[in-house]
Amino acid sequence: MTPIIEAKNLTKQYGDVVTVDRVNFKVEENKIYGLLGRNGAGKTTIMHMLTAQQFVSSGEIRVFGELPFENNNVLERICFIKESQKYPDNFTVRDVLDTAADVYRNWDRAYALSLVEKFELPLKRQVKKLSRGMLSAVGIIIGLASRAPLTIFDEPYLGLDAVARQMFYDSLLADYAEYPRTVLLSTHLIDEVSNLLEHVLLIDGGKLLIDEEAEALRGRVYTVSGPKAAVEVFASGRKVLDSQSLGGMIQMTIENGHSDELGQDEAEALGLSVTPVSLQQLCVSYMKRHTVSNKEGK
Amino acid sequence: MNRISAVIRMQLRKKLLVFAMPWLILGSSFVVNLLIAMTSPMPDGEGFYTGGIASIFVYLLIQGIITPIQTFPFTLGLGIHRSDYYWGTALATTYILFLFSLGLFLLSIIEGTWTDHWGVDLHFFDLPYWSDGSLLNRWWNPFALLLNQFWLGFMISSFFKRFGKTGMLIATIASIVIGTLGLYIVSYQNWWPSIGEWFSNRTMAEITLWTLPVTFVFAALSKLFVRRTTL
Known part of the structure; x- marks a missing residue:
């Protein structure tokens, strides 16, 4: 079976600075992966490359067996939620969710609305007027309700309190049990997600330090x-x-x-x-x- | 669902802003002009001519600049690929501008033919030269020019997103230098009279037809810049 993600000697460099250094790993279907590491370790860069939002310097990354750049076959099956996601200034929460509903094939409207209630999001408020935590909740809702075969969360909890974060982990686990998919979760709140993870990828200084089943590591x-x-x-x-x-x-x-x-x-x-x-x-x-x-x- | 149509729907989502805003601005300019024309009429036969219509073209230039800044990072984040964003935006804009030019067409007929220039000899939508020739020109001229302004703005903005501040600075300096040199050569070779003659021999519709290849270049360059832009 082809792996969902396959990175071969994946490298990204800006001038002399190498942020991702010949990284090799595979991600298998229907598992929850933790992409762990410090700030600036290269996690976000890897995720940007696998969604073709940044270009690979050398090496290769294949997603669903194909190169992701301008490839709808790949991009249609990915939902990438990142902390720095930008929204149009005048869009309300509802506008953002409606757009996401148009984009993601497996979008579940009822589930999205139930999450909106859970996270107490005001649907009619403009996104730029949301608090940092609410903004994170918007991303989390898109990530969960998209039910994309490959769902990537890049530190999606900024500004969320412990209760809301737990709500996110619980919802993720519950929905994952019902609709299995591949999840890549980047975080540095490692202990909070350690029960969630089935496989751990640890990155430091652009190098891959651990690529192991969480069970084996324990x-x-x-x-x-x-x-x-x-x-x-x-x-x-x-x-x-x-x-x-x-x-x-x-x-x-x-x-x-x-x-x-x-x-x-x-x-x-x-x-x-x-x-x-x-x-x-x-x-x-x-x-x-x-x-x-x-x-x-x- | 097809992703180009998702982009189209996204671009048209804020109906009030997209459709009402430019007309609100144009409308306020019109009302001011109308009030002036009513309260201080020109001597008989001179008429009241105004260039207030320009505001909608300037608005579209700004709209072109704002569009990629506002919506490109959002759609890229949703996993929409660059060319779907480009075509969706291009189609949505063409649709919007088709409706806008149809509006300007109707208003110029209302002004010039049906209301006899609002009864106060105000020429706001129906202007000499601009509205000359076939009735169809009153749709075609604004349509071609609105498209031109939008793509000019979009090209500038996507160039900036692609090449950043330094690129923008270099491009600005380069275009000033080239522009100055061009003007100098034209003056030195004494080409001004023939250029003036060329323009005066063309109707407005012919000139707007000549903007088409220019608009096409703007749009093609925009595609190139969007394709290589990262976040």
């Missing part, structure tokens, strides 16, 4: 803490992502190898305390390590 990384000497003995020969010491105690973030090695059990047997690492901490420690190795490389 058991892989953990922290071990205890007396410095004991922890160091345990850690020797293992992959240490991060370490912090305080007095005689030390805490190390450790990654198990790809074989089903059970470091956690061994550490506990040694009397060290083991805590699982959240997806967010995991990503942070990967990125810290990447930053350090980048600096050492220079």
